Amino acid sequence: MAMSDVEKAARSRAALLAAQAPDLQPAVEGWLARLAHERRLSPKTQDAYARDLTVVLNLLTLHLGHRPTVADMAALAPADVRAVLAARRMEGVAPRTLVRLMAAARSFGRHLEREGLGKVGALAAVRAPKVPRSLPKPVSVSDAKALADPATRAGEDRAPWVLARDAAVIALLYGCGLRISEALGLTRSMMPEPGGGDQITVTGKGNKTRMVPLLPQVTQAVADYAALCPYVLEPDKPLFRGAKGGPLSARIVQMAVERMRGALGLPDSATPHALRHSFATHLLARGGELRAIQELLGHASLSTTQVYTAVDATRLMDAYRAAHPRA
Structure with missing residues (x-):
């Protein structure tokens, strides 16, 4: 064990x-x-x-x-x-x-x-060695949606509730920007029913809590999983369960994403944590304020969040080079 x-x-x-x-x-x-x-x-x-x-x-x-x-x-x-x-x-x-x-x-x-x-x-x-700075590698909006869609795995020989469970976890990672440990740490009572609430309280690193808005699509994905789950989801027990009813392992979610990225032709960088990067990058690209994104992600320092500005700048330059006739 x-x-x-x-x-x-x-x-x-x-x-x-x-x-x-x-x-x-x-x-x-x-x-x-x-x-x-x-x-x-x-x-x-x-x-x-x-x-x-x-x-x-x-x-x-x-x-x-x-x-x-x-x-x-x-x-x-x-x-x-x-x-x-x-x-x-x-x-x-x-x-x-x-x-x-x-x-x-x-x-x-x-x-x-x-x-x-x-x-x-x-x-x-004594100076520590210099480490090459690597930027987060988010996935595109369409690929993020595909990863969170149960239909992407329709051909797999798996129970419908398992497919719905994995889709609900992925929806939380991309729709709320959660770390995988934060999503798997949720209990049933923390998640409102559809129409019953538009935010959740998440416990992140250092046992720090933060409020995170909930999209209706995310709430519905969790409700779909809960309706199909064969186990009783007690209010104070883990929301997401493994095949035998125990708490869901992060490795199971990682393996599910690995299978999907193979089917979708995505690179190895498309991991569950990449969906958190995608959440931040896509918000920034749509005009989200950096300080607000910091609070949503639960970063202690703004400098940690600022790395996403470099990601967005890189994306814009790639688009410029690909589209401008004089580039």
Whole structure:
């Protein structure tokens, strides 16, 4: 049975604490508590931070010849940090992974400083590797609609309720801009009946909630699924169910999209998350305000949302080059 994000985070936390020098353990534990309670990071993100810091501290152990103590962390020189990064580069680790390791190390370093345990200036003095910026890859309006249409999969040998379920999830991803985890986290009571409401409350990253408008087509898609679902959908239980009645797995939705993109001739970049990108890009193309789109997506920073302006600019330039006689 697959572990939940909470269980994975607990396992990574225990592994991180067990592998450190005794005087560093309380600082690590305080840092993990800060991530969970002050920064309100999701269990999945806490798990990633814990694993990344474990890698960094293990590399420092190899570099120093012993488990780093609080004094060792404060005494780190830029050359020590560069040696750790170089060791990972020698193993063929991608720049994006190195950036993530540095982010975890710097976060821990800031915690040590806040707790008065020393200033870890070496972490800030060393630049993280540059990562090529990749733009989101949305699908077109017509392809997004086709992915959310149950008729696209009419030839598949699957129960009608399963096709309706997958269509309802995809409709939420594109029609509301939800992350797949947010859509699968909905309970039956959160979703209004057709004509009964035009918005839902979604819990996103860091357990932050936001209000998201509901299109009538999305509400109807969910109602169609609920009417066909062979399982009792209790108000406080997951809205979307798997074949055996348990909570629906994100992997099942990903596989459904994979099958459809093959039938529609779409590229591998057409994933469930690409529908969230499509939601933002299509709103922006129709004159949506960037700040409003930020709120709808649940982005903590406007800079995260601004990437969609580059996507829209690229789309406009492609159209210009294809259509202008002097291009």
